[in-house]
Amino acid sequence: DGGITQSPKYLFRKEGQNVTLSCEQNLNHDAMYWYRQDPGQGLRLIYYSQIVNDFQKGDIAEGYSVSREKKESFPLTVTSAQKNPTAFYLCASSRREKAYNEQFFGPGTRLTVL
């Protein structure tokens, strides 16, 4: 079955640590996205990538970094510079042929800072 996987499902981090969230897709999609969701708020875009070896900052990129070395993979690193990283993180992908293509989401990673 094609889809998007995210790991781990739950992640606990101590203050001052960097952590990396995994996102893998086998849908052969060119575009991939990282969102952050806080209670009562909509999804906010952190980073997105329309093609391998290229990515752009979203609305809340500060304290985060990404890489896109392979079409299938778009890992997100939450650095110690992110002041309030506790949130639900969602990865998504979409086709590039049409601008209005729907986005397919992974199951999410819930990050908690201890």
Place this chain on the structure above:
Amino acid sequence: SQKIEQNSEALNIQEGKTATLTCNYTNYSPAYLQWYRQDPGRGPVFLLLIRENEKEKRKERLKVTFDTTLKQSLFHITASQPADSATYLCALPQTDSWGKLQFGAGTQVVVTP
């Protein structure tokens, strides 16, 4: 700046009735609008897309309307079932870049038997 508003209060509805959700936007002239469903602790799932030149779109028990004059979309769930209980998000394209979406905060629907 672009803004999307969805009713933050949960919509409680009896099984069999029609649930109607609203999505209002400002400072936008979107070419399309999408609706997603999100269950607790899970990623959103795409439901429907409606383009600016379409007034109405249907999929099974779901109906979406799009009024570009009022800057509003309505999302209807007819003959609602407890399994329809979830949060429903509307999403519009960001105008500054291809493929990017801006999501509303969502409206929770609770269908009771």
